[in-house]
Amino acid sequence: MNHPYLRALSIALITFLLGSGIDYLTGMETALGLDTLFKIRGTRPPPVEVVVVAMDETSETRLGVGQDLTRWRGFHAKLIQELQQQGAELIVFDLQFIAPHPDHDPAFAAAMQKAGNVLVTDCVQKLRRGVEDFYGRDECSESNQQPFVQKEGTQQLSEQLIAMRKIIPTPALAQFVLDHAPFYLTNDAENSIIRESWVFLDALAETPTLPVVTWLYYLQHNGTLQGITQLNTPFSVGLTERRRQCLSGAPLSSAIPQKEAILQAINNIICLEDSRYLDFYGPPQTLRIESYSDVYDGKVNNLQGKVVFVGKANRKFSPGKTDYFQTPFTDTRSGRMAGVEIMATQFANLLEDRFVTSPYPQALWYLLFGLWVGLLLTQFAGLPGIVASLLLSGVYAGLAIWYFKRSGAWLPVAVPLLIQLPVAWLMSLLDSRRDLLRERKRILAFVQQIFPQWIHFVPTSPGQWSPEKSTEARSFERDVNGLCLATDIEGYTTVAAQHTPHEMWELLNEYYQVLSHPVTMHDGIIADVTGDAMMAVWIDLPVATQRLAACLAALEMELAVERFNEATRVGRLPTRIGLHEGDMTLGKLDAGEGSHYRAIGDTVVTASRIQGVNKYLGTKILASAPFAAHLNNIVSRSVGLFRLVGREEPLALLEIVGMGPDVGKAKDKLCKQFAGGLAAFQQGQWDEAVIRFQILLSTQGEDGPSRFYLNLALAYQKNPPLEWEGIVTLEGK
Template structure:
């Protein structure tokens, strides 16, 4: 049994893992849904205090009387740089491109930049796939023509990666310069990853990477390493020489191990890395350009200051604004300079989003655990437990993401693998159910004939007919039908395999069927947890007595079976009996024929056994079944209108044989009869009093509890047009 369950769990794990791997590696589901969900579940986190964004925002536009053309701001940058230098900013990074010359402003700006000696600027890179194509029109014209201006523009392929140089005066003044590009994907506009190096630009580093290395140099973290004046070319060389260059840095022993590992990862890893966003737009400390320009902002000493265009109030789709995972309609899109600052802050923390190397194993283990749960706990219980397990896994993934930036897959496991595992388990359960039914059918045909007549031919239904060719297909009879049902069968079946249920039901129906055979009954049908038996072709008194005795012996046999069952399973059984007309006949189904008892008597017997659920009894019969039976002890338990029947029916609880009943049972029945009589006459308080006295004197009596509850209810809210009949709305 254990091996079988583990085998099923393994099959579920392998199938769901295989599908999950295909979706994980062939689609962007995990990125578009899983990564974004992790950001939203984690929420915002505090960015490094060393990073400050100086926003060229709407407030500054108004104060400085400027407009959207960023080249018009150049005349103000000189004073801004001087103010930042006065306050001791560590580095000043412009998310701006200084391509065209402005003779009125460039000399003063170049002097301020050279004096500060800590200014980094963005290179303009012209490429069809860049979302930040802000090279000036004049430069594009110059770029797109040859020097004499007479040659046609080059093809698109020839300008796919073109780095536009700074104007000569500023190029000699800045500390360094590097490109910063963001991917422009029309199908997926959300920015999740950025370039660290540009293969199309001879492995040039991105501006945030360059800024990080200058920050490390100026903070003393790279002391002892021979570095050139301009780190951009040095970084490109180190990148092209990986992993040799990284190994040399590591072997030098001049840096801390964790820093060496971070540098090696940046230098030698993929060209792009996923960003660990700190929150929605405006999460970084952000100061207005005009406030810094006017000296109104303090506490900038040692800060890395990023200067760029930011739209604080306008949330529309402005140029150089981008969708991010934590963006909302209230926060709007994130500016390019904030994304640049985010990449630098990630490098400063040594924390970019990383996918663990063992993520494939995680997917497999998740599938195996879900498979084990679904095979151990069948049905709704298994679904609930597997859902809770999935919730715990998501919680673990969020914790790893929040604490370490480790990106565990959640979209594929939760959206694909878990539902697929549920579907496979459901189909397997359905297959087991069909297999179980086949086993039960085989049991009926192979086991019962060992000790009793089974109606498998017309001769057994119609004994008066000797010639098979003369047999009719149906026969109307007056008889008694006995219906049984196992209480809680669905729960038991869900906990066992089909073969285990076959063995259990085999033993159970042997116990159940013997009393039928010994009292001249015929088993008409067995379906799952239900059995139907009939008594025909006997005098009325013998039919009634035989059916009642069989029911009593069944109850005792099942009780003993439950006590001694080696499987530990309990199969409490409800029994219902009804007398009336039935049709015994053949039902043609394809190539085979099946003989069954059909009619209202059969369905009513089934309904009567269902009333046991309400009254807490085991054997109930319609009043006609016990007529004339002096040796059988029974008590009236009221009139009921069963579901599907308009006319009420009086029911009797069959208690036992007169020789086996103690006198206290008769006294209990008398007290119950007083309460039932008052109940049927609508005397609710009197009825409740009788039932309460009975319970106080004799302890638990399920029918008394049933009627006491109704009587107390009707005391407060009596029904209209009371007929003394209890109407049941369920089977």
């Protein structure tokens, strides 16, 4: 799979499938990702309308009720009266009044009837395996041990059966409350952290939960529902009918335009999922909590217009297991959160119209994240790709944290950062390894076809291929017309003197890997590596194709060496490159008992001489003039006629500047100005040449060829050559 976009897509699909599978099996994103977002975000202010009245340890001692919840009923009547005097908007009891208490129920019922704003909780009981397992709050389970269904006769149900039912308050109280509805939290030891809560219990005949019912009454009392068709029955009954209507596909009632927003929020609660992820405000006691006994004694003020939730909530020590739950914020220091606090949290979320939600399905985020990382890893190979993907992941994590803090929007972080990102890195490294093996295999195939004797000099990878130990006799040499690329390290002797031989071996080993990659990527062949010089050839390709491939390889080598020099700590290895085209011989040279295979001929020597001219001109890539002819994608400039060492015939040289789209206007202007100065120089117009090169250097900045010709023109002003042909003769390599 060579195309980078196909590789990116494969990385995206594999990491998506793996991440989704792990999340499905382990719940990793919820258990780790969501909880981490809560902890990073920290606490946030809850709505001031919500108050919890805690039946805490202080109240137990003050009222003398102990741990027995049934003994509190005698105090509820006065508590309601006190809250009514304070102007509380609604009073919500997170308690089950199932068993009758004749001594206290009349006063309690009278207080509720007079207040007209009291809601209480239905008990939800779950039965499993006949009569063997009952789940629910203590009073509900202990007082109602009859099986939900039974077989004919006396045989008990022993097969696996799960069912739910609700148990309403005793009739002596139920007839005087504003409304009643269930509130159910799973207290499962295997999954003890509460992260979401039901808004409707669809398994219980589409029954709305108490926070939803309370929310609707609150909106009704403050006039928000004015102009919206309201229910003639209690909300706990009417909402069930509305949900059944919605689930069946029938349209809900409309509202006046000014109420569209609140109607939409109500319809979303009624018609969408039956549960919501809670946006917790913080650890236990983040909501405003007042002690039951303080409210009872009239010591608490500022309850006007508040929605008061009354329930069991210890505040001084870690509570026991019953009706206390783990949340993303709880720990050993904070203790668990009371059920009444979770009920109040859900009501507060409804009031703010803010739950924890994902803007899009999490699977889509997995796919998009995998695609982004895949594109980076395929566009930037190796370490740059890993760094780029790591930076992208940091930006994504920051966005997820900001988005969650701002609106409760939940973008997955655990699966993308802990599963998808490392797997994508591994796949990228494996792809790079496969590319390297594929390149080596291609080189080996070429050598086997053209020069089987070179087979022992080609690096192989164990298990990928086996070189033939015996090959049929073939010619030991071959005359070809091709292109030659020669490189040399500037200042190599100085660098070598500063390091041990082993350090230089390690440095050159890495250097030549960097240098050879562009050659092989553009169908070239490494013909020879000697000390600080490398020779590469292009043969058996169309001329234009060979020229373009060699130019591209040279430009990429220049960029790769710059990156290598920036990254290495051992020593910099500036590299000069020369390109020449012509006849050469590829063959074997016998030296004693050994043999060496390489490219031989004047073309090879000339390419080496051309790269040496770079040190005079301050350039990086030079080529003979015919080399870069008719290559529209390559920008070059003529740098003059040179008589190289060992050659009588002058040679026109070009500097390979870059690819057309990458060369800016400034560079293009420099090339044009340089051409004018060079023309004056070659015509022997020394004064004109000096002026042109001085203007160029002052306006365009330092330029090696311009500096070289300026110095020559200044010298020729004082001592003109006797016979001038426009040719520069170099005395050294």
